[in-house]
Amino acid sequence: MAVLCAGVSLLVAIAGPPSPVAATVPPRPREVVVLYSDRGPYVDATLEASLQTAPGGAHVVTENLDLSRLDDEDYARRLVGLLRRKYRDRDVDLVIPVLLPAIRFMARNGEAAFPGVPVVFCAVDAGRLKELDLPPSMAGVAGHLTGLPTIRAALELQPDTRRVVLVAGESPIDLYWRRRVREELRVLEPRLEVVVPAGLTMPEMLDFLRALVDRTIVFFLIYTEDGAGSLYSTDAIRLVVEASRVPVYAAYEPALGSGVLGGYMFSYERQARKAAEIALRVLRGTPPREIGVHELEGNAFMFDWRQLRRWNLPESRLPPGSEVRYRPPSAWDQYRREILGALAVVLLQAALVVGLLVQAGRRRRAELEAGRLRGDLAHLNRVSTLGELAASLAHELNQPLTAILSNVQAAQILLSRDSPDLEEIREILSDVASDDERAGQVIRRLRDLFTKGAGEKAPLDVNELIREVLRLLHNDVTLRGALLRADLGVGLPLVEGDRIQLQQVVLNLVVNGLDAIGDQPPGERNLTIRSSLERTKMRIDVADSGPGIPESDRERLFQPFFTTKRSGMGMGLAIARTIVEAHGGDLSVVTHPGAGALFRVTIPTTGAGAH
Ligand code: ADP
Numbered sequence: 001m002a003v004l005c006a007g008v009s010l011l012v013a014i015a016g017p018p019s020p021v022a023a024t025v026p027p028r029p030r031e032v033v034v035l036y037s038d039r040g041p042y043v044d045a046t047l048e049a050s051l052q053t054a055p056g057g058a059h060v061v062t063e064n065l066d067l068s069r070l071d072d073e074d075y076a077r078r079l080v081g082l083l084r085r086k087y088r089d090r091d092v093d094l095v096i097p098v099l100l101p102a103i104r105f106m107a108r109n110g111e112a113a114f115p116g117v118p119v120v121f122c123a124v125d126a127g128r129l130k131e132l133d134l135p136p137s138m139a140g141v142a143g144h145l146t147g148l149p150t151i152r153a154a155l156e157l158q159p160d161t162r163r164v165v166l167v168a169g170e171s172p173i174d175l176y177w178r179r180r181v182r183e184e185l186r187v188l189e190p191r192l193e194v195v196v197p198a199g200l201t202m203p204e205m206l207d208f209l210r211a212l213v214d215r216t217i218v219f220f221l222i223y224t225e226d227g228a229g230s231l232y233s234t235d236a237i238r239l240v241v242e243a244s245r246v247p248v249y250a251a252y253e254p255a256l257g258s259g260v261l262g263g264y265m266f267s268y269e270r271q272a273r274k275a276a277e278i279a280l281r282v283l284r285g286t287p288p289r290e291i292g293v294h295e296l297e298g299n300a301f302m303f304d305w306r307q308l309r310r311w312n313l314p315e316s317r318l319p320p321g322s323e324v325r326y327r328p329p330s331a332w333d334q335y336r337r338e339i340l341g342a343l344a345v346v347l348l349q350a351a352l353v354v355g356l357l358v359q360a361g362r363r364r365r366a367e368l369e370a371g372r373l374r375g376d377l378a379h380l381n382r383v384s385t386l387g388e389l390a391a392s393l394a395h396e397l398n399q400p401l402t403a404i405l406s407n408v409q410a411a412q413i414l415l416s417r418d419s420p421d422l423e424e425i426r427e428i429l430s431d432v433a434s435d436d437e438r439a440g441q442v443i444r445r446l447r448d449l450f451t452k453g454a455g456e457k458a459p460l461d462v463n464e465l466i467r468e469v470l471r472l473l474h475n476d477v478t479l480r481g482a483l484l485r486a487d488l489g490v491g492l493p494l495v496e497g498d499r500i501q502l503q504q505v506v507l508n509l510v511v512n513g514l515d516a517i518g519d520q521p522p523g524e525r526n527l528t529i530r531s532s533l534e535r536t537k538m539r540i541d542v543a544d545s546g547p548g549i550p551e552s553d554r555e556r557l558f559q560p561f562f563t564t565k566r567s568g569m570g571m572g573l574a575i576a577r578t579i580v581e582a583h584g585g586d587l588s589v590v591t592h593p594g595a596g597a598l599f600r601v602t603i604p605t606t607g608a609g610a611h
Contacts, residue, residue, distance in 0.1 A: 034060060094283060142296065378579060407428045451500070460494060469503050488529075502603075
């Protein structure tokens, strides 16, 4: 096939371009005439819209043949002459008659009115179409006008209905439908009484409807002429609905919206759409004879939401698949954009909240991890500080052990005597016990500081904590020739904290102080530790008479690894500050050059008094 196409285009190329006229003149719009039998239902908008895809588009004109008013031979003849005259100079491509009278007119007179023009009809009952002798120039679409499904649906919707009134006019077409539906409804008798008012004028019919009693429904069929010969069109349905004291059903789509409840509707819209499809085929060149009559199952259950409400009838009783029209738009229909906007904002917020929670979770995990690392580091620092103090700690431990030894020796000497002084030996033994206790305490304190600790907080007496540290350092202080003064406040409240970590802070500050005064002349090596209450905060000051801290170092002091000592690690103050901050407090330095250094710890108190 591709080879063939290539061959064709090659031939075109050799033959030269197509003639300029053929190439530039666009196809003219198709001329389509829609013939209505009477006023409405109008379907030319649907037809016109659908026919625009015809080559060159479509130009649609409409004619109202007024056939319900004048349907005799003479009128038909005059109409033919008029149409011929009117469309003589216009190249009509297609005629579309709508409803039976117009279709019948075209079946009989089409060739005379529009010679050689194809015809596509729509909106006709298939049964009635069979009465016509269709020429081969006519194709189209037919449906099924039926009353029974409407009344069956009405009985479901209003189960206590006992009577149905058929409303139809008195013209031949009206009588035809009245008869036919009357026949259809026989299957429902005797459960349902079918009332058929006949020969009435419209005012009489309306009076009749006004007098209807409960358990009755009205079925509006068709009303083109009343018993007095007055003509009616779409206005009839309005009059009937206004007069009726009971719900009015109908069986063709255009009636919906004028106050009828609904029914199994013959849809002109669907007929028109199908007719347009056929018309396009014809306009593109398919002869109508090849298409013939298409029977469309185009009816549908349709109801008016407002009327269902008015008569208080539940939608749940409608036949499955019913279309309910005139429902007020839901909040979703009306405010779709606003709702979507609000939803987007809510979703965004939710995403943000989730994001923040995830972040908070991550931060918490990071904090826990940082806390664990801080604990490890603090432990390391403690152990290394204690390592530095090893000599003096050994001495601290040695003292009670030496005392125990000499006391035991003294006791042995006493016991070797003939009459040992038991009282003296008892005293010696009691000294041994208290020295042992002292040694035990030293070991306990050291063990505490050497353990890692779980970082648990408890109410603490700060003074007791300071005393513990000073006891440990007692020997070191003496060895360095320092004068240590403890100025501890009375009745201070407790603080909430980790005992070992806070001891480490005090230990660091005091050891740094001892280091700082090391080069001072003896007698000027002073160290003061003070506890006091500053408003609601506990304050611990460690002051020394050392050289103080140069202005340039004051910021760097608390940075990790900043040290001026030969064997220093530079971690003590950094760790002390993180410990204090983890307790919600603050560690700062106050210094006057030449007046030594003062380190100040502040920690929130619990408010409870110390014992
Ligand atoms: P390290 O003691 O291992 O050096 P620290 O973090 O405890 O680590 O101290 C850091 C530095 O801060 C010390 O090296 C010293 O220079 C200075 N410093 C600390 N305390 C004092 C003090 N009381 N007086 C003077 N300088 C001090």
